[in-house]
Amino acid sequence: MALSSTSETVAGSKPAASRGLTTRRREMIAGYLFVAPDALGLLIFVGLPMLLSLGVSVFDVDGFGSFEFVGLANYQKMLVDPLFWSSLRVTVQFAVMLVPLLYVVGLGLALLVQRTSKVNTVLRAMFFAPQMISLVVVALVFQLMVVDKLGVLPRSLSFLGVGGLSLLGNPSLALFTVTVAAVWFLMGFYMLIFLGGLQDIPREYYEAARIDGAGRAQSFWNITLPLLRPTSFFVLIVSTVAAVTGAQAFDLVYVMTKGGPANSTSLLISYIYQQAFQYSAFGYASAIATLLVVLLLVITVFFYLITKGGRFQYD
Amino acid sequence: MSLKTNLPAGWSRRSLLKGGAALGAGLAAAPLLGRSAFAQDTTLDFWQFYAPDGEVKSQVDWFVKMVDDYNATMDPKVKLTYVVNTEYMNGTKLATSFASGQGPDIFIISPGDFLRYYNGGVLADLTPHIDAAAQADFPETVIANRMVDGKIYGIPMEVEPMAFYYSVKAFEDAGLNENDVPQSWDQLLELGQKLTNADRYGLLFETNPGYYQNFTWYPFMWQGGGEFQTAEGKSAYDSPATVGALKLWQDAVNSGAAPRQVLGGGGGDIVANLGSGYCAIQNVGIWGISAMDNNAPDVPYGIFKLPVPTGGKYVTVGGGWAFVANSKGKNPEAAAKFIAWALASMDPGSVQRVVDWCTVAKSDMPPRNSALEAGKEAFNKGNLAKFANDIHPGTRAEPRVPPEVYKIISDSIQAAMLGGTDPQAAATAASQQLDAFLASYTGAPLL
Numbered sequence: 003m004a005l006s007s008t009s010e011t012v013a014g015s016k017p018a019a020s021r022g023l024t025t026r027r028r029e030m031i032a033g034y035l036f037v038a039p040d041a042l043g044l045l046i047f048v049g050l051p052m053l054l055s056l057g058v059s060v061f062d063v064d065g066f067g068s069f070e071f072v073g074l075a076n077y078q079k080m081l082v083d084p085l086f087w088s089s090l091r092v093t094v095q096f097a098v099m100l101v102p103l104l105y106v107v108g109l110g111l112a113l114l115v116q117r118t119s120k121v122n123t124v125l126r127a128m129f130f131a132p133q134m135i136s137l138v139v140v141a142l143v144f145q146l147m148v149v150d151k152l153g154v155l156p157r158s159l160s161f162l163g164v165g166g167l168s169l170l171g172n173p174s175l176a177l178f179t180v181t182v183a184a185v186w187f188l189m190g191f192y193m194l195i196f197l198g199g200l201q202d203i204p205r206e207y208y209e210a211a212r213i214d215g216a217g218r219a220q221s222f223w224n225i226t227l228p229l230l231r232p233t234s235f236f237v238l239i240v241s242t243v244a245a246v247t248g249a250q251a252f253d254l255v256y257v258m259t260k261g262g263p264a265n266s267t268s269l270l271i272s273y274i275y276q277q278a279f280q281y282s283a284f285g286y287a288s289a290i291a292t293l294l295v296v297l298l299l300v301i302t303v304f305f306y307l308i309t310k311g312g313r314f315q316y317d
Numbered sequence: 318m319s320l321k322t323n324l325p326a327g328w329s330r331r332s333l334l335k336g337g338a339a340l341g342a343g344l345a346a347a348p349l350l351g352r353s354a355f356a357q358d359t360t361l362d363f364w365q366f367y368a369p370d371g372e373v374k375s376q377v378d379w380f381v382k383m384v385d386d387y388n389a390t391m392d393p394k395v396k397l398t399y400v401v402n403t404e405y406m407n408g409t410k411l412a413t414s415f416a417s418g419q420g421p422d423i424f425i426i427s428p429g430d431f432l433r434y435y436n437g438g439v440l441a442d443l444t445p446h447i448d449a450a451a452q453a454d455f456p457e458t459v460i461a462n463r464m465v466d467g468k469i470y471g472i473p474m475e476v477e478p479m480a481f482y483y484s485v486k487a488f489e490d491a492g493l494n495e496n497d498v499p500q501s502w503d504q505l506l507e508l509g510q511k512l513t514n515a516d517r518y519g520l521l522f523e524t525n526p527g528y529y530q531n532f533t534w535y536p537f538m539w540q541g542g543g544e545f546q547t548a549e550g551k552s553a554y555d556s557p558a559t560v561g562a563l564k565l566w567q568d569a570v571n572s573g574a575a576p577r578q579v580l581g582g583g584g585g586d587i588v589a590n591l592g593s594g595y596c597a598i599q600n601v602g603i604w605g606i607s608a609m610d611n612n613a614p615d616v617p618y619g620i621f622k623l624p625v626p627t628g629g630k631y632v633t634v635g636g637g638w639a640f641v642a643n644s645k646g647k648n649p650e651a652a653a654k655f656i657a658w659a660l661a662s663m664d665p666g667s668v669q670r671v672v673d674w675c676t677v678a679k680s681d682m683p684p685r686n687s688a689l690e691a692g693k694e695a696f697n698k699g700n701l702a703k704f705a706n707d708i709h710p711g712t713r714a715e716p717r718v719p720p721e722v723y724k725i726i727s728d729s730i731q732a733a734m735l736g737g738t739d740p741q742a743a744a745t746a747a748s749q750q751l752d753a754f755l756a757s758y759t760g761a762p763l764l
Contacts, residue, residue, distance in 0.1 A: 063416075064436075064437050065412055065415060065416045065437060066415050066416070066434075066437030066438055066439050066645075067415075067416075067418055067645070068437075068438075085724075085728075145578075148578075149578055149580060150518075150576045150577060150578045151515070151516060151517070151518070151576070151595075152516065152595065166573070168576070168577040168578060170577075170578050171524060171576065171577020171578040171735060172577060172735075173735060173736050173737075259525075260525045260526055260527060261526060262524070262525060262526040262731055262735065263524065263526075263577065263731055263734075263735035263736060264728075264731040264732050264735050264736030264738075265526075265728065265731065266736075278412070279407075279408070279409045279412040279413075280407070280412075280720060281433075281720040281721070281724075282412060282415075282416070282433055282437065282720075284416060
């Protein structure tokens with residue numbers, strides 16, 4: 003009764019079908035109209051560029067108004083472009099380091115501050131604080147912290163007897179250093195997501211487990227982790243996308259290493275930027291971007307398949 | 318039964334939707350209205366990273382005065398558009414503006430970018446607007462990399478030769494003086510190691526990959542007789558001179574004399590590196606004089622020219638930016654006339670403008686013989702005299718190469734210097750890539 007009354011009131015004082023539209027249809031139209039601005043924005047600023055990018059990827063575009071249809075040549079070029087494969091490899095390495103690290107650190111912090119207290123409120127704010135700083139500033143601060151000889155970290159390592167390390171200048175260390183900076187920047191965001199997930203787990207489960215003699219570790223493995231699966235699914239998807247195309251994948255590298263040393267931090271997203279805006283090879287850049295979207299779609303579909311669409315219906 | 322909503326009093330969902338639709342229509346129509354409003358604007362837009370909002374007042378003043386003087390008597394007018402330096406050089410603004418057919422009428426480019434714009438067909442021929450005497454006023458070494466088939470496509474505003482700067486205090490602490498500056502590569506490495514301590518590197522080269530690193534490395538390749546291309550257009554990169562230059566930078570890093578990471582804005586930022594005490598000797602261009610004098614006046618420094626390898630010949634590289642006109646702009650002919658008036662006329666005002674840029678706004682060598690003569694008093698004083706008399710005479714113009722070639726060379730430098738790759742292997746790999754690229758390259762000649 004309450005629902006139908008509300009619907010009728012929303013539709014106005016006139017009878018619902020007075021102008022040929024049922025109340026339900028009018029509600030539906032109103033709903034679509036409210037969603038329309040967002041959908042339109044998504045279509046114009048995401049969908050359309052994706053389609054245009056797909057179109058541009060089959061042209062040789064010089065960036066000065068010249069278009070020449072080349073079919074799949076840009077895609078074929080990728081196959082024999084060593085820098086493309088090198089960038090793809092670096093991107094995979096970055097994702098393989100970043101995604102698990104973010105998961106562990108985000109969940110760890112959430113577990114650390116999940117109980118409501120004044121101290122935890124302050125800690126939550128502190129852990130989230132990096133999110134409120136410009137990525138460029140984060141990159142510059144990290145750059146200063148790890149600068150050869152003078153940075154806090156090299157000095158500390160030297161004090162511990164591990165001297166002479168160049169954390170950003172050594173190709174075997176630079177990507178890991180960038181990853182640490184990315185984790186530091188993102189950890190607060192993922193902590194919040196995990197906090198939300200943790201708060202959805204009924205406390206009774208833990209009390210029942212405790213009465214049955216389960217320790218903290220057992221509760222974590224048998225209650226927390228399984229019930230966090232929807233949250234974990236979201237975190238894994240979002241952090242994988244972030245690792246491949248996110249701002250931190252571009253901005254940090256752009257400021258901290260410019261893709262060096264020796265291309266060791268040249269991610270695919272940086273390579274796309276370089277091809278488009280420094281070489282004016284917009285066609286080739288679009289082809290790589292298109293492939294990147296396909297790769298992400300494949301990863302997302304894979305995650306959906308192994309998690310049954312992220313619904314996690316248990317027996 | 319009344320309906321509770323979160324809308325302010327007096328608002329209905331219907332009014333909200335109407336308002337939204339009106340706003341959407343307005344936003345959609347705005348570009349059309351804007352286009353018609355600007356369609357009649359004939360003002361020439363001049364993009365650069367100095368004025369009117371730049372940080373260095375003397376440079377802002379120079380640009381503003383130039384445009385004001387021009388606009389006082391000439392038509393169409395010119396207006397300055399400032400683009401932040403990093404955005405101008407590595408950002409998307411310039412690239413997207415040209416890609417969308419909205420490139421500036423006048424802009425500035427370095428030799429490293431010349432071929433990209435020339436091959437893209439957007440550089441206007443300036444030659445018809447520069448009289449023969451003015452054309453002859455530009456030394457061949459300065460103007461050649463802005464020319465194609467005898468036509469001039471860019472007018473340089475400066476020449477910026479590379480040298481080494483050293484900290485007088487670091488030298489004195491090590492018991493050295495100006496007579497101890499190195500003459501050879503071996504001495505340079507030895508001195509770099511001697512000046513290295515727990516808090517400071519003895520020697521600093523650019524470590525970040527990019528056009529600038531290539532630019533600073535070229536003279537070391539040339540000094541041993543190396544080139545990246547033969548006269549027949551094939552790769553000449555796999556040579557003892559190239560390997561020697563790659564090895565010099567690798568040895569500097571591997572010996573611990575040079576860092577793997579530089580401070581501030583990079584290897585060209587002398588204040589952040591030499592000025593801060595991070596290094597004792599730094600490879601920097603002539604702009605270091607004004608940078609140190611303006612930002613680190615209490616740090617005494619000296620300058621010496623690039624040392625040479627055994628059996629090699631002294632040569633340094635001279636960079637510098639040039640005014641160019643967009644051939645697809647609103648009025649390419651007027652843009653070309655402005656450039657010729659500003660920097661390439663035999664009128665005393667044009668010559669003095671170059672002198673002022675190189676001595677007041679910046680510390681640079683002039684790209685014109687007449688400007689060198691007109692400003693000889695300034696060029697024969699202090700550190701500028703060191704450049705004018707000792708360093709600049711060995712200047713060779715910065716090469717112009719397409720982005721693909723830049724990247725191949727950059728990768729070889731990075732691989733050897735920081736990646737630990739054998740210099741011979743790096744040179745050979747790069748040479749093979751160069752040959753593959755040059756075989757299918759069809760643009761203007763590489764120089």
